[in-house]
Amino acid sequence: MNQDTGNEYLLIELLANKHSRAILSLTSRKECSAGMLSQELGIPPATVYRNLKLLEGAGLIQHVKTVINLSGNEEKYYRCALREATVRLHEGVLSVDLKKEDYNDRIVRLWKRLAHPDASNASGFPR
Numbered sequence: 001m002n003q004d005t006g007n008e009y010l011l012i013e014l015l016a017n018k019h020s021r022a023i024l025s026l027t028s029r030k031e032c033s034a035g036m037l038s039q040e041l042g043i044p045p046a047t048v049y050r051n052l053k054l055l056e057g058a059g060l061i062q063h064v065k066t067v068i069n070l071s072g073n074e075e076k077y078y079r080c081a082l083r084e085a086t087v088r089l090h091e092g093v094l095s096v097d098l099k100k101e102d103y104n105d106r107i108v109r110l111w112k113r114l115a116h117p118d119a120s121n122a123s124g125f126p127r
Contacts, residue, residue, distance in 0.1 A: 007058075007096075008094055008095065008096045009094075010058060011058060011060075011085070011096045011098070012087060012094075012096065014054060014055060014058055014060060015085060015087070017051070019041075019043055019047055019048075019051050020051050020054070020055055020060075022041045022043065023037055023041070023043075023048070023051055023052065023055060023061070023078075024055070024060060024061065024080045024082060025080075026040060026041060027061060027078050027079050027080040028079075028080035028082070031064055031065065031077040031078065031079050032077060032078060032079075033067075033075045033076060033077050033078070034048045034049055034052060034075075034076070034078075035075065037052075037078075052078060056078070059081060059098075059100065060080070060081055060082045060098075061078050061079070061080055061081055061082075062078065062079055062080075062081040063076055063077070063078055064077055064078065064079045065077045079101075080101070081100045081101055082098060082099075082100055082101070083099045083100060083101050084098070084099040085097070085098050085099075086098075
């Protein structure tokens with residue numbers, strides 16, 4: 001996906017930011033709430049929330065679920081939507097190519113496999 005120049009610089013800025021990279025790295029391995037990110041990465045909560053907002057706005061992170069805890073507070077969980085990023089400078093033109101994961105599509109595919117298991121899959125577990 002090629003971005004226009006303004007978006008390309010924003011994406012490069014986000015990818016260059018150490019807190020954004022740490023958030024992307026951790027959420028690429030597991031779903032995390034802002035509180036978990038703050039605690040596990042040692043980043044102040046305000047910094048986590050600011051980076052989550054920027055990353056979500058750029059489409060690099062995706063809100064995947066909301067959990068309501070016993071005290072009634074909502075806790076949003078996020079997952080990295082970025083599978084691969086390539087930054088190129090060719091003949092003076094900067095470009096950013098992104099390959100993204102769409103977790104909504106993955107959930108739909110998993111549900112379809114579970115709802116209609118392949119007859120050749122004798123174990124009954126999705127592949």
